[in-house]
Amino acid sequence: MEKLYPLITGGATAFGTGWVFQKEIDEINILQATKKAFAEAYRNALAHCPGDYVCSDVFVDAVKELDIPAVQHSLIHGDALCYSIAAASILAKVFRDRLMREYDSQYPEYGFARHKGYGTKAHIEALKKYG
Numbered sequence: 001m002e003k004l005y006p007l008i009t010g011g012a013t014a015f016g017t018g019w020v021f022q023k024e025i026d027e028i029n030i031l032q033a034t035k036k037a038f039a040e041a042y043r044n045a046l047a048h049c050p051g052d053y054v055c056s057d058v059f060v061d062a063v064k065e066l067d068i069p070a071v072q073h074s075l076i077h078g079d080a081l082c083y084s085i086a087a088a089s090i091l092a093k094v095f096r097d098r099l100m101r102e103y104d105s106q107y108p109e110y111g112f113a114r115h116k117g118y119g120t121k122a123h124i125e126a127l128k129k130y131g
Contacts, residue, residue: 005094008087013053015088016044017095035066041088042068061085 009015018040020033028036038060046055058070061078078085097116104113110126117123 001090001094001097004087004090008091012087014045014049015091016041016046016048017092018042018044031063034063038063039067041092042066042070059084061089 018037020037020040024036025033042055042058046053049055055070057073058066058068059073059075059078059082060066062074062076064072064074066072075081075085079089080086100112100116103117104111107130109130111122115123
């Protein structure tokens with residue numbers, strides 16, 4: 001996916017990422033946090049668009065009712081059906097993986113570079129051991 005990242009970012013009119021931290025996920029739930037991150041990514045992408053670019057339609061992987069001023073097309077398995085969603089998925093995963101490698105250098109005992117924060121057995125054991 002790292003090899004695709006510069007191809008996608010270099011060919012995109014604009015792109016953005018959104019991020020929600022664990023504490024807020026715990027407070028508002030994973031679905032609401034996902035919607036918030038998607039909306040933040042949309043706003044960040046628009047902030048980098050050329051001129052008066054308007055994005056009137058957005059394709060989203062399964063999630064509905066985002067708080068954005070665009071017509072939303074929610075597609076189940078959207079990353080398999082829509083190139084835009086697949087590209088966004090790649091950008092999100094590369095962004096996440098890079099962040100996890102950075103966290104791994106700060107907190108090597110958690111093994112973030114290996115499991116990327118997923119709830120693997122190793123990750124759960126590290127949480128129990130180190131907090």
